[in-house]
Amino acid sequence: MEVDKSSKQGDNSKPRQTHISPELANQAINDAITYSGGDVVVMARTCASGFCDALQQCYGSEEISDVFIACGSGLNGLIGLQVAVELQKKGYAPEVYAAEQSKHANFRSVCDEAGIDLHDFIPSTLEFYYDIVVDALLGTGFDGGDIRQQYWTVYEMLISTRLAIVSLDVPSGWDLSTGPRKIDVTADSFIKPEVLVSLGAPKLGSKVFAGGYHFIAGRHLPQSYFLEKGISVPAFPGEESNCVLMSSNPFRFEGANGETYGRPGQFNATLYTKNPTREWVDVDKHDDLWDELD
Numbered sequence: 001m002e003v004d005k006s007s008k009q010g011d012n013s014k015p016r017q018t019h020i021s022p023e024l025a026n027q028a029i030n031d032a033i034t035y036s037g038g039d040v041v042v043m044a045r046t047c048a049s050g051f052c053d054a055l056q057q058c059y060g061s062e063e064i065s066d067v068f069i070a071c072g073s074g075l076n077g078l079i080g081l082q083v084a085v086e087l088q089k090k091g092y093a094p095e096v097y098a099a100e101q102s103k104h105a106n107f108r109s110v111c112d113e114a115g116i117d118l119h120d121f122i123p124s125t126l127e128f129y130y131d132i133v134v135d136a137l138l139g140t141g142f143d144g145g146d147i148r149q150q151y152w153t154v155y156e157m158l159i160s161t162r163l164a165i166v167s168l169d170v171p172s173g174w175d176l177s178t179g180p181r182k183i184d185v186t187a188d189s190f191i192k193p194e195v196l197v198s199l200g201a202p203k204l205g206s207k208v209f210a211g212g213y214h215f216i217a218g219r220h221l222p223q224s225y226f227l228e229k230g231i232s233v234p235a236f237p238g239e240e241s242n243c244v245l246m247s248s249n250p251f252r253f254e255g256a257n258g259e260t261y262g263r264p265g266q267f268n269a270t271l272y273t274k275n276p277t278r279e280w281v282d283v284d285k286h287d288d289l290w291d292e293l294d
């Protein structure tokens, strides 16, 4: 997959920001709802559409089907619900877990209508039942504090699962400006997504994302919205597309100086090596390495 760099629009004479602050991210939410005619469900569906296009580019429905979607109690969770509906239309078999169903009264009706299983528990053998996990738990509404008790079980699952994780907008529990909290990095207790799908524009904290693919998705705001604010975002590669690949590292292997790499969907516990000097590997130039992993 090529990264579309041709879209740096506007005046290139002055350096543009590429990542947005928490303040702009939250302003964008309100503007997106306005842009969606004030209908938050319409906005959630638009975001979900872009997210699903990105997920499908990494994990086609012919290679994986069972998707576990962990939804939080805010807008991130609401988009996660719409992701389930959209993935089912695309031929996947999604199942939804809602952290606090009470805060989303319509979860039950939406899932019942779509014939999607809604769980209020986490199966202990997640890897046995599912192929990938969607992290729609916490987004830009995360308050930066310790994870509240009612989220502990699902959060612990997201940290410890060996399934590949696709995070919606912000990996849950990551600080919007700095990424994983220092206390969590010290304890190696933070979510390590294989794929990050930023909505509208990447947040500052996603600069430390070290998974396989980072997409920008969602036509919930016109792409000019961020350009007008001095934020340079890649254009979607076509009128029909709802996402664009911003960066990728599609292949990893055990490196000479101890760094560890894996293939998308491989057990992602090792994706975030602590070796800052790791070299990204271009899979197209390393056919030989695929054999080693097969």
Ligand SMILES: NC(=O)C1=CN([C@@H]2O[C@H](COP(=O)(O)OP(=O)(O)OC[C@H]3O[C@@H](n4cnc5c(N)ncnc54)[C@H](OP(=O)(O)O)[C@@H]3O)[C@@H](O)[C@H]2O)[C@H](O)CC1
Binding pocket: 025, 026, 028, 029, 032, 043, 044, 047, 072, 073, 074, 075, 076, 077, 079, 137, 138, 139, 140, 141, 142, 143, 144, 145, 146, 147, 148, 151, 168, 169, 170, 199, 200, 201, 220
């Ligand atoms: N970036 C964009 O352009 C757009 C992003 N969108 C999506 O909207 C979410 C942000 O939605 P919001 O509801 O504000 O926040 P979250 O979905 O992240 O929900 C946070 C909920 O989690 C609770 N919370 C907060 N901190 C903690 C914690 N430490 N432990 C457990 N739970 C926590 C919080 O509860 P409160 O009681 O404090 O409210 C929230 O319920 C963004 O991420 C995108 O997905 C827009 O849809 C489009 C534009």
